[in-house]
Amino acid sequence: MLFLIVFAVAAFLIQVVLPLYLLIKVILWITRYFKSGEVPWHRKPAPGGGLEAAFARDKAAAQSPADKIAGLEAALESAKNEAAALAAAKTRREDAEFNRRMEEMAANMKAQGRLDRLALAYYVESSLREGCEAAAVRAALKAKGWAEADVEAAFLACGAGQV
């Protein structure tokens, strides 16, 4: 009976109260958008946002003619393309080497029966690849009860070592 009451209250909140709340939020955001022109959702800045933002500031402050701006834009675009191509080539080489190392590590850990350390190594590798800081990853793993030795072994296996 208690479960049914809890479920009914939850269903009412989710299907009546929350949609009304969201509708009011949407109306407020729309009015704010039309007043300020500011986009309401939060997005991570695109890669190279710093460079592009600096260029946009220069462009706004500059008194140069349009062809000078067009030349600068073209130079920026080609520099970006070159950087992306170099980064991709470097990433491919690093990925191949990294994959080979991870496979060796996985085989060793499976032979030792340390599947928990293997799982930790996979987690550390994917977290670092996502851009998480090593210190934050260490703290998260210790918060979940993992021993210092296991955490350090996972970092060593990924080649990240001590910070």
Place this chain on the structure above:
Amino acid sequence: MIELYRKIFAAAEAMYKAHAFDRTPTGPIIAFEVMLLAFSAFTLWWLWKNEKKGAQRFFLAAGGLFIHQFFTSPMWHNYKLGWWSYLYQDISWISTFAWASMIMWAITLVDRFFGKLPDWKRFPLYLACLAPCALVYEAILLKLGVSGYSPEVQQAISGHTLLGTPVETFVYVPVFMALVVSFTKYWSFYVLRKPVIPLRHRPWLRSFGITLVSVLLFEVTVEPMVENAGFPAWSYIFHDITLVLTGAWIVITWLAINAVDKFLIHFDLRGKFLAYLGVVFVAVLPAEIWLIASGHRIYGPSTVSAFTGLHIPWTLVPVEVAFGIPLYFALILSFVKYWEIILDNR
């Protein structure tokens, strides 16, 4: 081998004839289908352009929806959508894509506008966005004469309506959306290669609680499909949902998840999911075969009429039961694991 294919083909043809229904659409239905297709196409294009792996996640949502529709298809029908619209019996791919589009818009908009909230707080917001859309969509389908419910469902509902839809939709829609959204989000973690923290100590009690809620809610929504008979009178908790059977499914699911997470801790999300399904299937199939043979599980007439007539070898159990088990548990397992992941990976 050729004989097997002949049998399958004959069964498919017999099933097609046995389940023949009116597929002829009217003008308003065709216009509505065109609108749904345009909406789905726009959604797919927008997701592909603006979201990381957006198209893949769209098809994940469609896959989760198809699993749910396939499993619960005896409870409802979708007629008059045109011969081009049907995937299997009366499951329409156009309707599946329309639902997938609604789900992906809800997820995308909530994730963008409420990106700073933790996942567990955003989940009710997904349902809050989807529930009104689902009600309106269902009301339109009922009004057009496309949608309808099986006799068992009509017996189970109260008869009261809101916007032309049964009030029980307020129970059914959030549960079905919760399962499909969590399926989509769980597999999004895999597709997007999100790191999932391994746990040193399994939270057994929390895991049991989430599994209990998930199985109980799903059982409530699919209750009209099957009758559970012959269990002790004290064990019936809601209509013919019995604590004995539901409790067994809860315990099996809970043990499968915890055993795989402990002994196969190094597997990725896909490997673990297949392992959960495998363990559950091996445990549940013999139980289900025994329950059907002993008369404890009696499938409703609408469910039985949807069967092909093929049986599991050496048993009299319909082969659909063997398919139904992984379909049922795929949604429950993804719900439980999604909630565990978002609670652990804050």
